[in-house]
Each structure stands twice: as structure tokens, then as C-alpha cells.
Amino acid sequence: xxxxxxxxxxxxxxxxxxxxxxxxxxxxxxxxxxxxxxxxxxxxxxxxxxxxxxxxxxxxxxxxxxxxxxxxxxxxxxxxxxxxxxxxxxxxxxxxxxxxxxxxxxxxxxxxxxxxxxxxxxxxxxxxxxxxxxxxxxxxxxxxxxxxxxxxxxxxxxxxxxxxxxxxxxxxxxxxxxxxxxxxxxxxxxxxxxxxxxxxxxxxxxxxxxxxxxxxxxxxxxxxxxxxxxxxxxxxxxxxxxxxxxxxxxxxxxxxxxxxxxxxxxxxxxxxxxxxxxxxxxxxxxxxxxxxxxxxxxxxxxxxxxxxxxxxxxxxxxxxxxxxxxxxxxxxxxxxxxxxxxxxxxxxxxxxxxxxxxxxxxxxxxxx
Ligand code: GLU
Numbered sequence: 001x002x003x004x005x006x007x008x009x010x011x012x013x014x015x016x017x018x019x020x021x022x023x024x025x026x027x028x029x030x031x032x033x034x035x036x037x038x039x040x041x042x043x044x045x046x047x048x049x050x051x052x053x054x055x056x057x058x059x060x061x062x063x064x065x066x067x068x069x070x071x072x073x074x075x076x077x078x079x080x081x082x083x084x085x086x087x088x089x090x091x092x093x094x095x096x097x098x099x100x101x102x103x104x105x106x107x108x109x110x111x112x113x114x115x116x117x118x119x120x121x122x123x124x125x126x127x128x129x130x131x132x133x134x135x136x137x138x139x140x141x142x143x144x145x146x147x148x149x150x151x152x153x154x155x156x157x158x159x160x161x162x163x164x165x166x167x168x169x170x171x172x173x174x175x176x177x178x179x180x181x182x183x184x185x186x187x188x189x190x191x192x193x194x195x196x197x198x199x200x201x202x203x204x205x206x207x208x209x210x211x212x213x214x215x216x217x218x219x220x221x222x223x224x225x226x227x228x229x230x231x232x233x234x235x236x237x238x239x240x241x242x243x244x245x246x247x248x249x250x251x252x253x254x255x256x257x258x259x260x261x262x263x264x265x266x267x268x269x270x271x272x273x274x275x276x277x278x279x280x281x282x283x284x285x286x287x288x289x290x291x292x293x294x295x296x297x298x299x300x301x302x303x304x305x306x307x308x309x310x311x312x313x314x315x316x317x318x319x320x321x322x323x324x325x326x327x328x329x330x331x332x333x334x335x336x337x338x339x340x341x342x343x344x345x346x347x348x349x350x351x352x353x354x355x356x357x358x359x360x361x362x363x364x365x366x367x368x
Pocket of ligand 1: 056151
């Protein structure tokens with residue numbers, strides 16, 4: 001069983017598991033969930049919990065409805081709710097002597113390499129100290145342009161950065177079905193998914209809805225990140241009592257299997273970027289060069305889309321607009337506009353200063 005072989009496990013809890021429709025906190029459920037975590041810790045596994053619920057807890061405290069909440073107000077509400085959320089965790093986990101800590105992340109903490117490494121170091125140190133990190137997005141600071149907005153993708157990036165073997169998204173559905181189970185009695189739960197193809201994505205978004213911020217779409221996005229990071233991911237029903245035990249005993253969930261990857265940690269991080277800032281369209285010659293492990297040069301670039309800075313993540317598309325690679329650009333979009341189509345030797349003259357000769361160095365690019 002996958003969980004038995006996992007050393008580092010990330011578990012994501014959606015708001016609806018902590019607070020029911022009548023705004024009642026599901027204390028009994030959390031107390032049982034803590035037992036699941038205790039079992040994993042006793043087996044020497046490292047656990048990270050990604051928990052939503054700051055906004056829901058804040059709304060409960062202020063007696064507000066989550067609907068129609070404007071961003072700036074929701075930031076204040078999250079600030080009030082986050083402490084309520086952590087109080088709930090510490091009250092419940094203390095009873096079982098499970099040590100917990102809090103980490104609040106913004107998008108840049110995972111999307112900038114230096115900050116991602118820093119986050120990894122903090123996770124490692126917390127593991128060494130015997131603490132279970134509880135992560136949420138820093139909703140009080142994040143604005144709409146620099147926000148994950150959903151904890152599914154946040155959890156997958158946390159799994160990738162921490163080197164987790166498994167990510168479990170506890171949701172209010174059992175997993176992915178062949179058809180909508182609420183309409184079709186013959187719908188079957190998909191137990192294992194190796195490839196996420198277009199049909200699967202379409203079906204998942206259309207037929208299965210769920211209450212959380214992300215729904216199925218962000219869960220599939222999270223699964224794609226996990227697949228590239230060499231991490232297994234499950235969508236499982238968290239509404240059940242002792243959901244992790246249920247997964248271990250009954251395996252009634254959907255597992256996305258990782259792709260075999262020879263990429264090192266840095267390249268895994270590059271390929272699973274959440275927020276590429278722009279796109280470079282390249283010609284067939286440059287595409288071939290990338291396949292041969294070469295750098296991307298200005299001569300092979302046909303067009304730049306979007307505005308980005310030096311060091312930002314970009315997507316590389318072929319002339320048919322299919323994504324073929326992702327990388328970290330050594331030039332800003334404005335600079336690339338000036339040098340595209342030109343030989344590397346001309347860059348200094350075109351820009352008026354000495355610069356690198358590759359637009360994306362081979363160490364900074366990964367083919368998709
Ligand atoms: N970070 C949000 C919260 O704690 C939840 C995001 C989500 O639902 O995925 O309220």
C-alpha cells in the first residue's frame with residue numbers, strides 16, 4: 001500500500017471538513033483525524049498538514065457569510081480566522097501530545113527558488129524537532145495577482161518542495177469517477193490514474209463538483225505537479241471518520257501515480273512552476289536543439305508573450321503553440337523583444353551592455 005511505503009506525507013484538509021454547513025466546527029472529526037496523525041508519527045513518518053479554514057473560521061467568529069466577501073475584507077477575516085484555526089488544532093492535537101507549528105506561505109515562497117529552498121529547510125528542521133507543520137496560504141497578505149487561491153495547488157507545491165512521497169487531498173468526494181456518481185448508478189471510482197489526458201480533465205471538471213475553492217480542476221492541476229515531482233497523490237473522502245485509516249484499510253480513493261523522473265530537485269521545481277510569467281514561441285530548429293539538451297538562444301525565438309523579468313519562469317511553445325519546455329529566462333521580456341531572431345554575438349550591440357549568450361541556459365530549462 002502506497003502510504004505504508006511513504007516517508008514524508010502531506011495531507012490537505014478542505015474547509016468543509018472542519019466546519020459544516022451550519023457553521024459548526026467538526027471537533028469530533030478533527031479529534032479522530034489527530035489519531036490518524038498519531039499513528040503515522042508512531043511509524044516514524046514525517047507529516048505536513050495543509051489546512052484551509054482561516055476564512056471560514058473568521059466568518060464564523062464575525063457571523064459573516066463567505067459569499068460576497070470582497071478581497072480586502074476577506075484578508076482581515078482570514079487574519080482573525082487563522083488564529084482560531086490554529087487554536088482548534090493545538091487544543092485537539094495537544095490532547096494526543098502531537099507537537100504542531102504554523103507556516104503561512106505566499107505564492108512567492110514557493111515560486112522563487114531561494115525562498116523555496118528556505119521553506120524546505122524549515123520543514124526539515126521542524127521534522128527534526130518532532131513537530132508537525134500546519135501550512136496555509138498567508139491569506140491576509142496575498143492579493144489576487146499573487147495568490148494561489150486554492151490549497152490544492154499549494155499542497156502539491158509543498159509536497160514537491162519538501163520531497164514528499166505522497167500527497168492526500170481530503171475532499172468531500174471519494175475521488176474521480178467514470179461518470180457523475182450522483183446521476184449514474186453505473187459510475188465507477190477510478191482507482192489509479194497514470195496519465196492525465198484531455199478527456200479525463202474535461203470529464204472531471206464537468207461531472208464532479210465539490211464545495212471547496214478549487215473543485216476538481218485545481219485537484220487535477222495539483223495531480224499534474226505531483227506526477228512531475230515523483231510524488232503520488234490521492235483524492236479521498238475526508239468526511240469519513242479516521243479518513244487516513246480508511247485509505248490504508250480500504251483504499252477507496254483515486255491515486256494518481258507519479259511519472260518516473262530522472263530530474264533533480266531543481267528541475268522538478270522548474271517544471272512544476274505554478275505561475276509562469278510569460279511565453280516564448282520558438283522555431284523548429286530551436287525545438288530540436290532543446291531536445292538535444294542544448295540552451296535556448298535568441299536566434300530561435302520568434303515571439304515573446306507577456307511581461308516578465310530576468311530570472312522569471314516562462315513557458316516555451318513551438319510554432320504550433322504546443323508547450324514544449326519550461327525554464328528560467330536570463331533576460332527580461334523587453335530585452336528578448338530586442339534580441340529575438342539575432343545571433344548571440346549581436347546581443348551586446350543590440351542591448352548596449354554585456355549580457356549572457358543564452359536566453360535560457362540548458363541547466364535552467366526542462367522539456368515537457
Ligand atoms: N486559504 C483559504 C483559507 O484558509 C482556503 C483556500 C481553499 O479553500 O483552498 O480559508
